[in-house]
Amino acid sequence: MNKDFGKSSPIVPVTHTSLVKILSYCLEANVPLMVWGRKGIGKSDIVKSFARMQVHNENLKKYLLGEADYVRIFLGQADSVGDIIGLPRHENGYTVYDPPRWFPKENTDKMLILHLDEFTRIRKEFRNAALGLVEDRIIYSNKLPDNVRIIASANPPSMEYFDAEDLDEALIDRFVHVLLTPSKSVWEEFAKSVNIPDVITKFASTNPELIVGSSEVFPDIKIEPNGRTLHKRLWPILRVIESRRENGIISEDEFKEDLAIMSQVVLGPVYGLQFYSFYNKAEKPITFEEFINEDFDELKEKIKIMTIMGRVDLQKKSIDNAIKVLGELAVRHFDKEDEIVAKLLEFSSLFTGTELFKYYNSQLTKLPKETRAKIFTYLKRNPKMAKVYVQSAAKNSRIGNAVRNDMKN
Numbered sequence: 001m002n003k004d005f006g007k008s009s010p011i012v013p014v015t016h017t018s019l020v021k022i023l024s025y026c027l028e029a030n031v032p033l034m035v036w037g038r039k040g041i042g043k044s045d046i047v048k049s050f051a052r053m054q055v056h057n058e059n060l061k062k063y064l065l066g067e068a069d070y071v072r073i074f075l076g077q078a079d080s081v082g083d084i085i086g087l088p089r090h091e092n093g094y095t096v097y098d099p100p101r102w103f104p105k106e107n108t109d110k111m112l113i114l115h116l117d118e119f120t121r122i123r124k125e126f127r128n129a130a131l132g133l134v135e136d137r138i139i140y141s142n143k144l145p146d147n148v149r150i151i152a153s154a155n156p157p158s159m160e161y162f163d164a165e166d167l168d169e170a171l172i173d174r175f176v177h178v179l180l181t182p183s184k185s186v187w188e189e190f191a192k193s194v195n196i197p198d199v200i201t202k203f204a205s206t207n208p209e210l211i212v213g214s215s216e217v218f219p220d221i222k223i224e225p226n227g228r229t230l231h232k233r234l235w236p237i238l239r240v241i242e243s244r245r246e247n248g249i250i251s252e253d254e255f256k257e258d259l260a261i262m263s264q265v266v267l268g269p270v271y272g273l274q275f276y277s278f279y280n281k282a283e284k285p286i287t288f289e290e291f292i293n294e295d296f297d298e299l300k301e302k303i304k305i306m307t308i309m310g311r312v313d314l315q316k317k318s319i320d321n322a323i324k325v326l327g328e329l330a331v332r333h334f335d336k337e338d339e340i341v342a343k344l345l346e347f348s349s350l351f352t353g354t355e356l357f358k359y360y361n362s363q364l365t366k367l368p369k370e371t372r373a374k375i376f377t378y379l380k381r382n383p384k385m386a387k388v389y390v391q392s393a394a395k396n397s398r399i400g401n402a403v404r405n406d407m408k409n
Contacts, residue, residue: 011036011223012264012272015183016046016190017057022178023050023151024063025262027111029236032134032150034119037180043153044072044117046180051113056190062249068111068149073102075130076121084126085139097140107145114144119154120167127171134174176233176266177223182212225267233266234275256280282309285317291325292334296343303350315356322347323363329374341378 014022019035023046026033035043051070055061078084086097099105104112122130129139134152137144152175157166184205191201204210241262245255259279264272281302290299306314322344334340348364351357367375 011177011179012261012269013179013181014261014265015181016042016186017060017183018261019046019178019180020050020055020057020060021063021258021261022265023047024065025237025240025258026151026176027113027149028065029240030149031233031236031266032152032175034175034177035151035153035180036156036177037153039155041180041182043180044115047113047115047151047153048072056186056193065111068113069104070113070115071102071104072115072117074118075116075126076118078123078126085129086142097142099139099142103139103142104145104148107147110147112145112148114148114150116150116152119152120157121154127168131171131174134171172223173226173228178265184208184211187211223268225271229266234263237262237266278305281305282311282314285314286321288321288324291322291344291347292340296346299343299347300350312356315351316359319351319356319360319363322360323367326364326375327367327371329371338378338382341375342382345375345379 022033025031027050035047037043048070049055050064051068053064053067055064075084083100086100086103088095088097090096104114116130116133119130133139133144134150137148137150154167187204188201191204238259241250241255241258244250245252250258260272260276263276263279266272267275282305286294286299286302303315303318306312306318325340326344328334329337329341348357348360351360
């Protein structure tokens with residue numbers, strides 16, 4: 001196994017605490033999740049505990065979804081076709097399959113977590129059935145009820161797990177993936193929550209390799225986000241995160257943290273961080289402080305993303321904040337004042353030819369006389385900026401007309 005390749009793969013390492021949140025979002029959004037990790041670290045226990053509404057941290061209780069039924073299938077122990085897809089029989093001239101014993105049969109209001117354990121030990125001849133179960137929620141003539149949610153877990157194929165086999169790309173693409181990595185502090189929280197005796201917890205603290213292991217085994221797979229990822233994974237999870245914020249279930253800070261985690265889980269670290277940055281730029285207007293402290297290219301990028309997202313409301317609020325900065329010029333002194341004025345006047349050019357262009361000009365005309373005079377003085381000292389300003393967003397403003405006439409003279 002190429003260990004360096006595994007480290008550079010898009011699979012995100014997470015602690016038990018983060019996994020509770022990830023489970024919560026994937027289950028509610030009905031997005032299949034694959035939990036990778038070495039043996040004995042609690043991959044299966046944490047899924048079962050979530051179904052029973054048991055968490056090791058009080059702050060995680062808000063992520064619970066109510067008590068759920070729990071069915072665990074040991075795929076590595078399936079040795080006949082009937083264990084996975086059921087047994088065939090003839091009915092009215094057709095071949096149908098009686099469902100296997102584990103198959104959920106009734107749709108109820110109560111969630112059922114179907115835990116596909118030992119996923120990398122499934123026999124190759126059963127993998128097409130597993131693919132249909134995860135992607136289409138159907139095995140031959142048997143369809144999963146709507147209340148069923150799928151979670152899988154697996155040991156990475158390696159010398160340590162010689163009987164685990166690589167998954168093909170089609171199966172990999174049907175899940176979002178995380179690598180569960182043990183944390184000493186999280187284990188201590190868990191030990192305290194279940195009243196494990198001090199003598200055991202103190203022994204563990206002096207022998208941390210019992211908890212975290214001596215080395216991590218990374219899945220030697222590569223996950224490539226694609227259109228299916230955006231449509232069937234990212235979008236449903238994003239709706240759940242936004243809904244929880246809107247309903248006050250999570251705070252604004254928790255929203256940002258959860259969005260950052262889930263973006264990377266779904267898209268991988270690189271695309272995940274890019275999406276997180278993109279989303280944030282399209283979620284709030286440019287502030288008073290940002291107009292003062294950020295360079296023009298950064299402001300331009302934020303307006304570009306707002307335009308892509310159709311957020312005219314945020315663009316208007318950004319313009320209002322730009323006007324506020326200009327309004328302050330008459331009553332206070334800024335460091336690098338000329339640079340700020342240049343930045344704000346160039347900012348107006350981003351809206352040339354749009355309704356926002358008219359809105360910006362209408363706000364400019366409301367500025368105090370002292371402010372307009374200060375801008376006018378700056379433009380007279382900087383004819384290059386004056387030309388840009390006159391040709392773009394100042395065409396219909398009193399300041400623009402004054403500058404235009406002055407330039408003619």
